[in-house]
Amino acid sequence: MTLLSVLGVISSAIFSGTSLLYTTLGEVITERSGIVNLGLEGVLLVSASTGFAVASLTGNPYLGVLAAALAGGLMNLILGYLVVTRRGNQLASGLALMFFGFGLSALIGKPYVGAKIKGLPRILLPGLQELPRLYASLFRFDLLIYLVIPAAVLVWWLLFRTRWGLGLRAVGESADTAFASGRNPWLIRYQALFVGGLLAGLGAAHLSIAYAMNWTEYMTAGRGFIAVALVIFSKWHPLRAIVGALLFSAAVAFQLLLQSSGIKVSPFLLDTIPYLLTLLVLIIWGGTRKHAAPASLGRVYHGTE
Amino acid sequence: MPDQSHQGSAQTPFIAMREITKTFPGVVANDQINFDVYRSEIHALLGENGAGKSTLVKILYGYYRADAGRILLDGKPVSIRSPQDARRANIGMVFQEFTLIPALSVAENIALFLPELPAVLNRREIHRQIQALSERYELHVDPQVMVAGLSVGERQKVEILKLLLSNARILILDEPTRVLAPHEVVALFRVLDHLRQDGYAIILITHKVKEVLQCADRITVLRAGRVAGSLPRAEADEGKLVTLMFGRELVGPKAGRQKARDEAVPPLLELRGVETRAEGAETSLKGIDLRVYPGEIVGVAGVSGNGQRELGDIVLGMIRCARGKKLLFGEDLTHASIGTVRRRGVAFVPEDPLTMAAVPFMTVLENMALTRTWHYARSGGFRVDWQAIRSDVQDAMGRFGFSFPLYAPARALSGGNLQRMTIVRELAHGPRLIIASYPTRGLDVQSAIAARQALIQARDDGAGVLLISEDLEELFALSDRLIVLYGGRIVGTFRPEETDAYTVGHLMTGAEVQHV
Numbered sequence: 001m002t003l004l005s006v007l008g009v010i011s012s013a014i015f016s017g018t019s020l021l022y023t024t025l026g027e028v029i030t031e032r033s034g035i036v037n038l039g040l041e042g043v044l045l046v047s048a049s050t051g052f053a054v055a056s057l058t059g060n061p062y063l064g065v066l067a068a069a070l071a072g073g074l075m076n077l078i079l080g081y082l083v084v085t086r087r088g089n090q091l092a093s094g095l096a097l098m099f100f101g102f103g104l105s106a107l108i109g110k111p112y113v114g115a116k117i118k119g120l121p122r123i124l125l126p127g128l129q130e131l132p133r134l135y136a137s138l139f140r141f142d143l144l145i146y147l148v149i150p151a152a153v154l155v156w157w158l159l160f161r162t163r164w165g166l167g168l169r170a171v172g173e174s175a176d177t178a179f180a181s182g183r184n185p186w187l188i189r190y191q192a193l194f195v196g197g198l199l200a201g202l203g204a205a206h207l208s209i210a211y212a213m214n215w216t217e218y219m220t221a222g223r224g225f226i227a228v229a230l231v232i233f234s235k236w237h238p239l240r241a242i243v244g245a246l247l248f249s250a251a252v253a254f255q256l257l258l259q260s261s262g263i264k265v266s267p268f269l270l271d272t273i274p275y276l277l278t279l280l281v282l283i284i285w286g287g288t289r290k291h292a293a294p295a296s297l298g299r300v301y302h303g304t305e
Numbered sequence: 306m307p308d309q310s311h312q313g314s315a316q317t318p319f320i321a322m323r324e325i326t327k328t329f330p331g332v333v334a335n336d337q338i339n340f341d342v343y344r345s346e347i348h349a350l351l352g353e354n355g356a357g358k359s360t361l362v363k364i365l366y367g368y369y370r371a372d373a374g375r376i377l378l379d380g381k382p383v384s385i386r387s388p389q390d391a392r393r394a395n396i397g398m399v400f401q402e403f404t405l406i407p408a409l410s411v412a413e414n415i416a417l418f419l420p421e422l423p424a425v426l427n428r429r430e431i432h433r434q435i436q437a438l439s440e441r442y443e444l445h446v447d448p449q450v451m452v453a454g455l456s457v458g459e460r461q462k463v464e465i466l467k468l469l470l471s472n473a474r475i476l477i478l479d480e481p482t483r484v485l486a487p488h489e490v491v492a493l494f495r496v497l498d499h500l501r502q503d504g505y506a507i508i509l510i511t512h513k514v515k516e517v518l519q520c521a522d523r524i525t526v527l528r529a530g531r532v533a534g535s536l537p538r539a540e541a542d543e544g545k546l547v548t549l550m551f552g553r554e555l556v557g558p559k560a561g562r563q564k565a566r567d568e569a570v571p572p573l574l575e576l577r578g579v580e581t582r583a584e585g586a587e588t589s590l591k592g593i594d595l596r597v598y599p600g601e602i603v604g605v606a607g608v609s610g611n612g613q614r615e616l617g618d619i620v621l622g623m624i625r626c627a628r629g630k631k632l633l634f635g636e637d638l639t640h641a642s643i644g645t646v647r648r649r650g651v652a653f654v655p656e657d658p659l660t661m662a663a664v665p666f667m668t669v670l671e672n673m674a675l676t677r678t679w680h681y682a683r684s685g686g687f688r689v690d691w692q693a694i695r696s697d698v699q700d701a702m703g704r705f706g707f708s709f710p711l712y713a714p715a716r717a718l719s720g721g722n723l724q725r726m727t728i729v730r731e732l733a734h735g736p737r738l739i740i741a742s743y744p745t746r747g748l749d750v751q752s753a754i755a756a757r758q759a760l761i762q763a764r765d766d767g768a769g770v771l772l773i774s775e776d777l778e779e780l781f782a783l784s785d786r787l788i789v790l791y792g793g794r795i796v797g798t799f800r801p802e803e804t805d806a807y808t809v810g811h812l813m814t815g816a817e818v819q820h821v
Binding site: 161164177181295 | 388389392400407409417418422424426
């Protein structure tokens with residue numbers, strides 16, 4: 001294995017891991033408030049198609065990113081209406097949202113299949129100017145990539161160092177207690193869903209506007225579900241999510257490299273490597289009391305009489 | 306009438322509740338209740354389970370909304386429609402089920418309720434505030450630890466700190482002593498006394514008459530949703546309060562000592578040198594030798610956390626013996642499953658019925674069937690004979706003189722009803738050995754008497770009972786033999802008539818033993 005292919009794996013892990021990390025961060029916030037969003041796949045698709053369409057119409061990739069984020073936030077608010085206001089079952093509502101997202105994104109994206117857009121500009125990682133061109137091209141990243149680690153730190157800070165985060169975590173642990181402390185659990189859950197949706201939208205934007213730079217139906221290929229799994233993997237902690245997203249993407253990139261290297265193993269088997277890795281890590285980490293799921297995750301808050 | 310104050314009517318009450326009425330489907334929980342609290346006063350709200358005490362204070366705290374009535378704060382009407390409104394009126398409440406979040410730290414739990422919490426948390430400042438206040442009122446607790454790791458007594462301290470820091474001037478405590486060990490109760494009353502001197506108004510809900518007489522300035526008794534009477538401490542005595550609570554005087558059960566035991570009878574339960582390994586803050590049992598014979602009640606005294614829970618758990622098989630042997634009914638069941646132990650005829654009333662004895666979202670009837678599914682299974686396990694379960698339960702309820710709804714989900718039951726449900730389930734089928742942990746905790750006086758009567762009946766029918774309790778009076782009244790646990794060891798074995806509460810209390814606190 002050459003140095004180039006190793007660097008290639010790293011670069012590809014960063015590119016495909018970015019959208020995953022934004023989405024995971026969003027889902028960490030949502031789940032910390034007590035809501036599992038199984039419809040994330042649909043949210044990503046609607047965001048990706050909307051962002052791509054706006055970028056294509058306006059010719060401005062940044063407007064596309066903004067549109068994608070807002071679309072993600074709005075999609076999550078639909079879930080909010082179902083599970084917070086209408087007090088529906090989170091799993092069923094999430095799945096319904098996903099299928100809705102499949103259809104809606106296909107509709108939005110239809111006119112733009114095969115369209116060309118100006119993607120997010122890429123800037124070489126500072127300090128690597130000396131690298132040969134072939135290598136340097138692997139490290140030309142867009143703004144969203146540079147912002148993803150700060151975003152993770154920001155989410156950590158919001159959750160653990162601000163009043164809003166404290167209230168949000170309290171709602172996820174015990175909505176009754178949060179209510180007793182004078183907070184509005186319904187409002188906080190809506191807020192968490194909206195912010196989580198914005199982040200998922202950024203992830204989707206990176207996918208369609210910066211990474212793939214095109215729109216194809218179902219281009220997210222399960223990323224929404226992987227993000228839900230990564231939240232568990234990272235034990236609902238935004239900083240651990242960085243490791244999770246990178247590890248998973250590296251595994252994907254690595255197995256693609258193996259496939260292209262002509263190794264004599266069925267590609268279908270190789271495809272399972274990242275998922276096996278996820279399973280393995282979940283088995284090893286297990287569930288300890290200290291980092292267990294938020295106590296009222298998935299529960300409907302009914303309020304009092 | 307309740308609005309006559311022993312402090313003189315010139316002073317306006319801090320809080321005055323007027324003609325408060327609240328109905329729930331099928332029950333009038335509060336019927337035109339008047340209730341006053343003054344500054345620097347501990348006002349006890351006394352009544353049996355379901356008398357409407359909790360409902361009344363939850364209305365004051367904005368948790369429920371009254372159907373009718375007014376609340377006056379310093380003589381001026383206020384509208385309290387949510388806990389937020391209550392907090393703004395400086396009213397704070399410690400619920401029966403603590404509202405601390407186990408996954409958050411002590412400081413975070415307290416910060417959640419701070420009135421002027423800045424948008425960005427200043428953790429050092431929060432720690433400082435907690436420490437300053439915990440010094441003043443002897444409520445010592447480390448702000449940085451997770452609440453999950455705290456004992457019940459420590460959690461209560463956090464709850465009180467939380468109220469004080471949230472600027473509450475009226476403190477409502479809903480049965481604060483229910484879960485506390487005797488020495489913790491004394492400490493709590495000391496804290497309350499200190500708070501009263503500092504001008505706080507305290508509403509103390511309880512159904513323990515003795516405690517009320519110990520610490521309250523004024524006592525209001527509720528019965529069936531109405532005020533049965535309100536009187537200053539000086540005019541109250543036990544008989545009067547009990548009469549107000551029940552409308553008549555109650556007589557406790559006569560245990561009647563069992564005759565001298567025939568030594569040849571084999572024991573039902575025999576523990577030989579049993580030891581357990583404990584994790585973290587738990588207590589491990591050390592060298593426990595214990596026998597329980599048919600037809601005797603063995604009382605286990607001890608301050609909570611000295612191995613009582615582990616003792617009950619090890620008999621049932623919830624935890625493993627690290628060393629030693631457990632013989633049940635003459636059979637070595639050291640490593641047997643709980644299912645086997647139960648099938649041999651062991652009944653278990655755990656200390657916390659909601660988390661240990663009931664599945665909250667299943668109906669009471671389903672919960673009743675849980676421990677005996679093999680008995681009610683028909684067609685090789687494909688069908689359950691609900692008719693049989695219901696008739697068994699109704700039969701048992703009649704025998705014990707308990708009644709509770711059968712088709713409500715268990716989580717909707719009050720603490721007392723849950724305890725009744727557990728007792729009926731465990732004692733209904735003539736068990737040979739009964740492990741009862743705090744069987745009367747959370748029960749009103751009448752039900753507690755019935756529960757004790759049920760244990761005595763079981764003993765007279767030849768069952769062995771291991772009675773774990775912190776209520777020394779109960780232990781002395783019921784036990785044929787008493788053991789004292791301290792630090793996971795048996796530090797004393799007595800016949801109750803040969804000793805007294807003072808000696809046992811002394812051993813419970815470890816005063817006379819060389820602690821290892």
